[in-house]
Amino acid sequence: MSPDALFIVCAAVVGLAIGSFLNVVIHRLPRMMEAEWRAQCAELEGRPFDEKGIYNLWTPRSHCPSCSAQLRIVDNIPLISYLALRGKCAACGAHISLRYPVVEALTAVLSAVVAWRFGWSVAGVLGLVFTWMLIALTFIDADTTLLPDGITLPLLWLGLLANTWTIFVPIQDAVLGAAAGYLILWSIYWLFKLATGKEGMGYGDFKLLGALGAWMGWKMLLPIILISSVVGAVVGMVLIVLARRGREIPIPFGPYLAAAGWIALVYGESLARFLPF
Secondary structure, three states, X not given: OXXXXXXXXXXXXXXXXXXXXHHHHHHHHHHHHHHHHHHHHHHHHOOOOOOOOOOOOOOOOOEOOOOOOEOOHHHOOOOHHHHHOOOEOOOOOOEOOOXXXXXXXXXXXXXXXXXXXXXXXXXXXXXXXXXXXXXXXXXXXXXXXXOOHHHHHHHHHHHHHHHHOOOOOOHHHHHHHHHHHHHHHHHHHHHHHHHHOOOOOOHHHHHHHHHHHHHHOHHHHHHHHHHHHHHHHHHHHHHHHOOOOOOOOOOOOHHHXXXXXXXXXXXXXXXXOOOOO
């Protein structure tokens, strides 16, 4: 087996394990943020904040949300445990969300694609980290309409650091991409707010597009915006027509930005052929 083929297999296997951890991040990080906000509010109001035990990405151990039974090691094997348990808790028989195996499988598949695209290289390893962070952001935003700074800002800085050595694009393109990505959506936000008095998107979207620009440079911003806007509009119309979702209910834009950004990283060379500059 060639080194690149071995890298693809390893990326898929590691992706399964990382997907399992991403499920923890997706579930717990928003709750950790809420606890931090409550603590800050209590401090500003001069009242004590009674935090109920330690809660972070590592503590407490994974458990069933229905009966609180701690998961055994054999219950925590990516994909295999879900299939073996037939999607139910071993202790109480409660249904386990399909989200968990979906995230694990998606992480494995996308990791394998990145490994195939870049091969065993620095770009390949960085591409995996990029992919994992986007998956976490996608599902967190879909659930909560939040794009945590704890992921978007490290994503931005990692892109700039990588391109200091021109891993994906020259550093000048990366810096311009980061600045332009943020300012484009920031400008659209304020134009929309001045025209309608409403907020059309959150600041997390600005930071995410800035981070994507830091990885792929300013030339990829237009394809990313076009792809994410078209997909977002189509999905939004489907939700309104088929799911009868009210027009006033906000639809998170982060998942579409993340998907478009991943496509641009993996297939950027093909997209660049259609650009006029």
